[in-house]
Amino acid sequence: MSQAFDDRSRQQLSFWFIACAIILLVQIVAEHMMGRVAICTCGYVKLFEPMVNSSGNSQHIADWYTPSHIIHGFLFFGLTHLIMRGKPLPMRLFVAMLIESGWELLENSPIIIDRYRAATISLDYVGDSILNSAMDAVFMVVGFLFAWRAPVVVTVAIAIFFELLTGWLIRDNLTLNVLMLVWPVEAIKTWQGGI
Template sequence: MKKLAVPFPLVALAIAAVTALILLLMGQPAICTCGRVDLWAPGASGPTTSQMLADWYSPSHVIHGFLFYGLMHLVWRRASVEKRFIAALSLEGLWEIVENSPWVLERYRSVTIEVGYFGDSVLNSMSDLLMMAIGFFLARKLPLWASITFIVAAEVIVAIAIRNNLFFSSLMLIAPQQSVLEWQAGGPFPLPF
């Protein structure tokens, strides 16, 4: 198996730098417009959500790492783990750009409870890349049952804490459900029957 010509940490840093530059050129703020940099943004939705180093949506990016590791293992098994990681990081960087595009931001505002959502700060997006990397390398080390347990536990905990998670965010972005919107606004849990 041929090794990467450039050390993969440098390639990873380049991907992060290009992602950050594109987000800045798209008009995303480098840090929270409030002027602070905090470790944690405690609210589910508010002016500092998606602006700080971590928030309730950070576990979804760790889950991305688990999912990207599994995908790369299935479709590119013969590649080195470094190459699979670079591919996963590229996908996460692409997601950060798409997630902060005007079309997706407007979609979030129009079909979810996030009516005031204006996207991530570049700082938060870089943290999201790091969270994905953590998930990717955890998935590499953990047995499959532990990875699945982590994903389920993270989704349940976040859903209980903020009435949202990766599953519900994805569902509402792709196929909005009125019952989910009502639950997120404080109503009863949406049952499929």
């Protein structure tokens, strides 16, 4: 009896992880169909792009916005914990992937790219490369799985640390990014521009 349960559990686990991979693949194909570039137009791939105001930002594997996507994972873990209590973790991860991939597609649509250019300091923002966008989703998964294993206080402390670090280093973070996208504040835009 327990062998049958273990086999069924493994099958369910495999199903949800395959479903997550399919969501990521759909995101990649959709972005390709939207005309997004696969990698940086510079022709090479970096592990980390340290310059925020450069043509390489949002084009490589990781950048200063990667901590925001890890925090997405923390938040989506908490959200699915609250609204999907009792559901298997892989099913909750699938929901998180749907949300993250949906955001990545929206973020790389003309309406959001134009909004970033109009309301934030990202005047030259052209959207993410497909590589960067896919890695943003992968980093969300890393954050989700970290939040699953780590004590809540550690997860919250890391989220605060990431927000303070990126706020200090690049004058931007997840909180400021959302605020400036939804309700731009001219004083914050001026501060972010270093004026």
